[in-house]
Amino acid sequence: MDAASTFAADSRRPITVRLATPRGFCxxxxxxxxxxxxxxxxxxxxxxxxxxxxxxxxxxxxxxxxxxxxxxxxxxxxxxxxxxxxxxxxxxxxxxxxxxxxxxxxxxxCPLVSKVHVEAERHHAAGRHIILIGHAGHPEVVGTMGQLPAEAISLIETVGDAETFARPGDAPLAYVTQTTLSVDDTAEVLAVLKRRFPELPDPHKEDICYATTNRQEAVKRLADGSDLVLVVGSPNSSNSVRLVEVALRAGARDARLVDDASHVDWSWFDGVRTVGVTAGASAPEPLIEALIEALRARFDATVVEDDGERETVAFKLPRALTA
Structure with a gap:
C-alpha cells in the first residue's frame, strides 16, 4: 500500500483540536x-x-x-x-x-502604537536618547522612528545589538518597543540593556500591546501538550510569525504559519494526536472556522476551546466617520 492509500485509510482517526482564546482580531x-x-x-x-x-x-x-x-x-x-x-x-x-x-x-x-509615539516624544522632550527595540523595515518601526529627528533614536533588533550599542554622547537613555514583539525575546534584549545601562527607566506602561501578550500566553498554553500548533496569519504579519516562534520555544513538537486552510500540508499530521489552533491579531475568524472544518473533513476531530483572557477592549472611530 502506498503512502497516499495509507493516509486515506487512516484519515478518520481521532484527533483533538485545541482552539486558543484569545485569537484573531484585536x-x-x-x-x-x-x-x-x-x-x-x-x-x-x-x-x-x-x-x-x-x-x-x-x-x-x-x-x-x-x-x-x-x-x-x-x-x-x-x-x-x-x-x-x-x-x-x-x-x-x-x-x-x-x-x-x-x-x-x-x-x-492603532491607539496603542500612538501611545508609543507619545512616549518617545516625551522622552525626547526630556533630553533622553531613545532606544527602539523592534524589527528594521517594519512599518510600525518606520512610523515610530519617523516621529523624531534621526539622531534622537537608535534601533536595536537583537541581543547582539544590545551588547554592542554605544551611547551617543552623554545623553540619558530611555527605550520604547514595537508593539508586536515576542515578550520573551524583548525581555532578553532588555536584560542586556539594563545590565549595561542600569539607569535605564522602565517604560511608563508596557509597550508590547495587550493583544500580543494575550495571544502569546495563549499559544504557550497550546504548546504544552500539542504535537502541532497551526497559526493562521500572513507571512508579513509580525505578531503571527512571533506566535510560531513562541509555540516552538514553549515546547510544541512542531508549529506552522498558514495563510488559510489551503496552505496546510497534511503530512504535518503524521503521528499528531493533538493540534493547537490560533491566529494572529490581523487574521479574521472565518479563516479559523474554515481551518476547523478542513480538520473535521479529514479527521474525527474533537474541538476544545482553551480557557484564556476574554478581551473587551474597543477603540473609537475618528470623528470624521461618526459625526
Missing part, C-alpha cells in the same frame, strides 16, 4: 478595518490606503473588492480622494504632506 485591527469600510460607505470608492491597512492578505483583498486602493506612498494618491493611514502608524512627515495638499486623511494608527 481592537486596533478591528478599528482600522472599520475605518476603511466606513470611509468607502461615506465617501464612495475609491478610497486610498497608504500601505496594507493590516498585514493580512485576505483582509486586503476583501477591502480592494469594496473599493480600497492600496499604495506604498502618499504621492501615489490624488488630492481629491480620501486616504487612510495604516494601523501600523506613519512618520510625522506623512500627515504633514497630506495637510499641505489639503487632502482628507483618516488616521487608522
Amino acid at each position: 481592537a486596533g485591527v478591528d478599528r482600522a478595518i472599520q475605518i476603511v469600510e466606513r470611509a468607502i460607505e461615506r465617501f464612495g470608492a475609491p478610497v486610498y490606503v497608504r500601505h496594507e491597512i493590516v498585514h493580512n492578505r485576505h483582509v486586503v483583498e476583501r477591502l480592494k473588492a469594496l473599493g480600497a486602493v492600496f499604495v506604498k506612498e502618499l504621492d501615489e494618491c490624488p488630492d481629491d480622494r480620501p486616504v487612510v493611514f495604516s494601523a501600523h502608524g506613519v512618520p510625522k512627515s506623512v500627515p504633514a504632506a497630506a495637510r499641505s495638499r489639503q487632502m482628507l486623511f483618516l488616521d487608522a494608527t
